[in-house]
Amino acid sequence: MRIGVLGCGTVGSSLITLVQRQRGTVEARTGLRLEITRVAVRDAARPRAVDLPAEAFTTDAAALVTDPDVDVVVELMGGIEPARQLVRSALEAGKPVVTANKALLASHGAELFAAADAGGVDLLFEAAVAGGIPFVRPLRESLLGEPVDRVLGIVNGTTNFILTRMTESGADYADALAEAQALGYAEADPTADVEGLDAAAKIAIVASIAFGAEVTVDDVVAEGISDVTAADIAFAGRHGFVVKLLAVAEVDDGADGPEISARVHPALVPSTHPLASVRESFNAVFVQGGAVGDLMFYGRGAGGDPTASAVLGDLVDAAVNRHRGAHASIGPLAPARMRPAEASSSAFYLSLQAADRPGVLAAVAGVFGEHGVSIASMEQEAPTSGGTDLDDGEARIEFVTHLARERDLRATLASLRELDVVRRLGSVIRVLTDEDDKS
DSSP states (O other), X not given: OEEEEEOOSHHHHHHHHHHHHHHHHHHHHHSOOOEEXXXXXXXXXXXXXXXXXXXXXXXXXXXXXXXXXXXXXXXXXXXXXXXXXXXHHHHHTTOOEEEOOHHHHHHHHHHHHHHHHHHTOOEEOTHHHHTXXXXXXXXXXXXXXXXXXXXXXXXXXXXXXXHHHHHHHOOOHHHHHHHHHHTTSSOSSOHHHHTTHHHHHHHHHHHHHHHTEEOOGGGOEEOXXXXXXXXXXXXXXXXXXXXXXXXXXXXXXXXXXXXXXEEEEEEEEETTSGGGGOOTTEEEEXXXXXXXXXXXXXXXXXXXXXXXXXXXXXXXXXXXXXHHTOOOOOOOOEEOOBOOGGGOEEEEEEEEEEEOSTTHHHHHHHHHHHXXXXXXXXXEEOGGGTOTTOOTTEEEEEEEESSEEHHHHHHHHHHHHHOTTEEEEXXXXXXXXXXXXXX
């Protein structure tokens, strides 16, 4: 099987090396010999640390994907264009495609899945969601008949590393981000990671597979971690929680049929929950099904070698299926009926700074009551207790609510901003609790 690769960056280089190292094992188990024959790059003359002849490299990606001497195409260039057109051209030319491109599938997945089915070839994407964790294949195959209610997980290693540092060393967000950048976990521009955009693309793909619906990244409500403070982390720790950036996809009954919710946000996760122990740059995905119960997939979610491992697994499948004249399909995707964000429910943690005088707490609590938001617990911190960001005469008040509709919580926040005793609102973070109704 002759393989054409689009891109030779960190993952592309790792894949080429891994294919060469594992070629004998793959051949012994499948009867197929994988050969990397063409690699499309921007600069064919640039030295690369891979064992391929110079003539294997080309700058003509469009010619590679239609080359009759290429049997399977692996897309590792990233981005939307020209990746979308190149992948589509390969599929229309009858070539299976393996990709790790989450942004592409989260925006144009339905179009490309349909092109793969029309061409009778594979479009496989294990590495697009959780790096080296084998999660997509179990979701689309082993759990095909499972009534999946919810998928939630930690699917971005950069943010998990930052939050781990804030939790375990007491670092503030800026210092933890700087460490992540110094270690290569975060890009110079970390926006896609820390604002939840990377995780949003991944959960859009997961929701599409889990619920058989066309969910795109535009359907995902994304919040990042840049506003999470050391005080929020400390509060979570005192009350048996850790803060994690969660990607969540769930389905529930609506007035006109099933409704899907897909979102990314920081959350206070109970320390007893399996996701609470996921540290550093590791990822984990937690699946809740009506028949199977709870499942968790855990491992390294990024990096050249783990991602290349997932790509190679797909590459072997694609090669075997092509040899047999078969292909794997996720089936047609129905239009998604998305639940409006304001209709979703959660428990919430929120903090505010207010005047430190009698009657303030009653006034603040009254605002919650006016909007039907029930307070589960409250904690007050005065300047004398060490609140370094509190002015004289101010106190920090931190609340955890019972389950509340998001629209009611938003109305509460709007009224709190107008309350003259409230100096400023701080963080608002969802809380993962047993009373969470998955909506």
